[in-house]
C-alpha cells in the first residue's frame with residue numbers, strides 16, 4: 001500500500017525512505033491547482049513519481065511544491081521534482097528558501113550529521129532556480145480552488161519549519177513539528193507510538209512548546225505527519241508531543257554538567273522505554289527507533305551546547 005486516500009482530495013504517498021515502508025510520506029492535494037507537500041530525499045524521487053502516476057498525475061501537473069522544512073528527508077528531492085514539474089512554484093519558509101536555491105550549506109550540514117552515509121542515504125541535491133521559489137511569510141495564504149492553505153512559521157524542530165493549515169479538511173500538515181508517529185509497519189510493534197523529533201541543529205524545547213500552543217490555538221481536527229500518517233483527533237499528536245517535550249526537559253535537568261552524546265543516548269532510550277512501559281506496551285528494546293534516537297540525541301546535545309555557550 002503506497003497511496004492512502006484521506007478524503008477531501010488529499011492523498012498520502014509512501015516514499016519508502018531508508019528503503020522501508022511507513023517511514024515518510026509526501027501529501028498531494030488535488031484541486032483546481034495541485035499541491036505537493038514535501039518530496040522526501042532524492043532517493044525517493046522515483047517512488048514519488050510512481051505515486052503521482054497512481055494518482056493519474058504527471059510531474060507537469062504539479063502547480064505548487066510546498067516544503068515544510070529543508071531537512072533532506074523532506075526536501076532533498078525538491079530540485080529533481082522542480083526540474084520535472086516545469087510550471088510549479090516552490091513555497092518554503094524564508095530561512096529555508098535560500099538553501100533550496102543554493103543547497104551547498106544544506107549538504108555541508110547533512111554531512112556533519114550523517115557523515116559518509118550522507119550520499120547513500122539522501123542522494124544528490126539539485127538547486128532550484130530562485131525565480132521559481134516563493135518565501136512564505138507567517139500567515140501567508142495559497143488558494144488552490146476549494147482548498148485554501150495558510151502557512152504558519154513554527155520553529156522548535158527547525159528554524160526554517162512551516163506548518164500548513166487546510167480549510168477543507170481542517171487539518172495541519174505538520175512536517176516534523178508534531179513529532180513522529182511510529183507506525184507498526186516501521187517498528188514491528190503492534191501499536192502506534194508518538195515522540196517528538198529533536199534532530200540537529202535547531203531543536204529548542206521551549207520554542208517547540210510555544211509552536212505547539214500556537215498550532216493548537218488553530219483548533220485542527222487532524223494532523224498529517226511526514227513520519228507517518230495521520231493523528232485524528234489532533235489532540236493525540238499534541239498530547240504525545242507535549243509529553244515528549246516534558247520528558248526531554250526533565251532529561252536535560254538531570255544530566256551531569258559534563259554531558260556526552262552517549263549519555264544522552266542512554267538517557268533518552270531509558271525515557272522512551274519507561275514511557276512505553278507506562279503505556280502498557282511490552283517491547284524487547286527501543287532498537288526499532290535507533291535512527292531517531294541517534295538524531296534526537298545529537299539534537300539535544302547541540303541544544304545543550306548552544307545554551308551553555310549563551311547562544312540561545
Ligand SMILES: [Zn+2]
Nearest residue numbers: 069071157176
Ligand atoms: Zn526534520
